[in-house]
Amino acid sequence: KQEVTQIPAALSVPEGENLVLNCSFTDSAIYNLQWFRQDPGKGLTSLLLIQSSQREQTSGRLNASLDKSSGRSTLYIAASQPGDSATYLCAVSGGETSYDKVIFGPGTSLSVIP
Amino acid sequence: EAGVVQSPRYKIIEKKQPVAFWCNPISGHNTLYWYLQNLGQGPELLIRYENEEAVDDSQLPKDRFSAERLKGVDSTLKIQPAELGDSAVYLCASSPGIPPYQETQYFGPGTRLLVL
Numbered sequence: 557k558q559e560v561t562q563i564p565a566a567l568s569v570p571e572g573e574n575l576v577l578n579c580s581f582t583d584s585a586i587y588n589l590q591w592f593r594q595d596p597g598k599g600l601t602s603l604l605l606i607q608s609s610q611r612e613q614t615s616g617r618l619n620a621s622l623d624k625s626s627g628r629s630t631l632y633i634a635a636s637q638p639g640d641s642a643t644y645l646c647a648v649s650g651g652e653t654s655y656d657k658v659i660f661g662p663g664t665s666l667s668v669i670p
Numbered sequence: 671e672a673g674v675v676q677s678p679r680y681k682i683i684e685k686k687q688p689v690a691f692w693c694n695p696i697s698g699h700n701t702l703y704w705y706l707q708n709l710g711q712g713p714e715l716l717i718r719y720e721n722e723e724a725v726d727d728s729q730l731p732k733d734r735f736s737a738e739r740l741k742g743v744d745s746t747l748k749i750q751p752a753e754l755g756d757s758a759v760y761l762c763a764s765s766p767g768i769p770p771y772q773e774t775q776y777f778g779p780g781t782r783l784l785v786l
Binding site for chain 2: 560565590592597598599600601602605645647657658660661662663
């Protein structure tokens, strides 16, 4: 059964810092991995989607990498801003016993201090 | 393009009462999902529809939860009777494709349920 974990659970950084969020998954037979953002009281918004054949995806100040063999992904946020404060969740699609399921991690709560 | 619409946004009920949630997905999206999200956790799938067919309801507590997707568009999720442990956020999402060729899911704002 696919399990997704995220470290750290919470992170507080001063504005302008570069930061890395981590995601780990137990079953490497995935189709893709997504990073989502969730603001308080809101639904999830997709940030980046990495297909299993890709190593990384970039969007603006965000860069996500994927290492299937080690079951890891990182989300790099450059020059953090207070508007980046939110919860970031990773989600994996697929796996040997869950080929058509999307499994979410618990999220990392990010606070960027002005 | 309108996003995924959910109503109500908030609901407070007493235990043992029934409650229903409504979701209107993005036009043309074949796949619709209902998730449950507890505080500090990621969403957990309750049921997935491909068009009007429920193809994955293995995590749906069928003794008290029911769902339907009429004409492959709107969907409702019902709880009867509600229990204290059902307090959570209920999220609806839709995607244009059909798994396992998963594409991005688009989420609604959710319905926050509080059972007293």
